Amino acid sequence: MDLSERQRIRRSELLHAGIELLGAPDGPAVAVRAVCRRCGLTERYFYESFADREVFVAEVYKYVADEARNVLIAAVASADNPPDRAQAAVEAFAQLIIDRPAMGRVLLIAPMTEPSLGGRSLQSAPAFAVLIGEQLDTVSDPEDRQLLSVGLVGALASLFIAYLDGIITVDRDRFVEHCVDLLANAYSWQRGQK
Template identity: 30%
Template sequence: MSTRAYRGRSPEQRVAERRERLLAAGLDLWSELGWSGVSVRGVCARSGLTDRYFYESFDDRDALLLAVFDRVRDELTGRLLAVPFTGEPRAVMRAMFTTLITALADDPRHARIAFTEPAGSPALETRRHDALLAVAGAVAEGVSSVAPVPPGGVRGPALFCVGGVGGLISAWLAGRHPATPEELAESCTDLCARVFGV
């Protein structure tokens, strides 16, 4: 590979830019067609790049899908962790759920990939399970910082809440649980407040 700058960008910068274009194309296609509809050819066509550049960044289609999922997971968990963990416990929970639901409403592509699209492969299923644990960890951290820790700890209740909230959000996204985002956030808060006893 050339080590010379081109149009003011280093080879590393150009590789990173091409990777971003491929990730953006993968995100769009996954949200439009489902994971099974994503192909190397389709991603290359959408991104305007050749397969040579695809394999420069990814070993195969599954590697791209995992990278797209990781991007969505990091975006959502990052927004959750940015919520201030201070104040009354119910207010912290409500702020976290409002943040999550707002993020999904802002970018429905993320909603499909994170909540409504089947995992599709063992690797994606593992990633989704890991994401569940990561979000539960964020919830546990937020709750434990403002409320008494239950005798059995917060991990179990946090996992239970995140699983239940995920089901509720999935039904909402599919139109089977009519509610405004504010009403949905309040429902999630009520349910989890009962689980944590706050």
Template identity: 55%
Template sequence: MATETGAERTWGGTTLSDRRAARREKLMTAGLDLLGSERPSAVAVRAVCRHAHLTERYFYESFADRDALVVAVFERVAAEAKERLQEATRAFEPGEPQARAAVESTVGLMLDDPRKGRVLLLAPLTERVLASRGLELARMLALMIREQLSDEVSDQDRELIAVGLLGALTSLFSAYLQGALTAGREEFVAHCVRLLLTVDRLHE
């Protein structure tokens, strides 16, 4: 039954804005499922709508095209990764507790929900529209790593170490997500922590 609530019409107790937001969320979930699947399906408008059980009319209510959805999914996961990493490490000074907090936060995001890991690490390699955003995320993460390194070395050394360390961690996480590593979760975490803690030796 339709009623009027202020300036916005309601139907069945929900407003038009609420229903649009709910439909958009279904499309975002469908996009994450498809883009982050173990065997990625084509993230086409029809496939997304079929997965979300919505018509194309509702897709274009929220997104201009499939690329807009792909970007929105990636940016949401990237923002979550950044927020979780900052929150996990905020209370610690550089050292073992901070390194473990950073690794466990990233593992929690990428491995507990492998869809998100694949969106962050693998989708930028296959989705042209994400190429530049993948590079932006990498630069941001490298900067976060660089800020935790000793300031007793030159800025150039810190930059080189941060970029190299990020490359190593990215390769490790990508291989783990694809099942190419046999290490258990705790062994994987411990290895990444050791990598973070031994990085300062690179400039001795």
């Protein structure tokens, strides 16, 4: 294994340790030493890949946000009609966010609790709104489509945050079903079934 491959592996290990620490149930606990300890690496290897803690935290968040976006794109591409796309997207997102709660807490909760991430979730929200907006092909007015897609991102984020925090305690299947219904019926709810 050459040097660049070893560096790539170490960077990946550090990012995965960062997900567990940034997405810890009791809140972010990201310190350079804690990350290195979790990986069994010295700080020298941390600084080989990241300039400092803040850059590292931002990279962890970006990694998770990119993963979420890729999972959603693949899920939507795998379905042929709007109800199936809603089901596929919500199920894929639940697998990433609920079944791997550290990922969910990094994406949805850490931007509110980790100062160095201030505003990150607001920066990534438009990309998720575009993904939803692309599926609202029955909404011909672009302003209606934008309003609806941004509102859905906010509603779904709030639901997933409440589920991760234990505020919503329904079983996973019922939760997923509710989110699918929200997506599948959003336009008719807003426009009153015109």
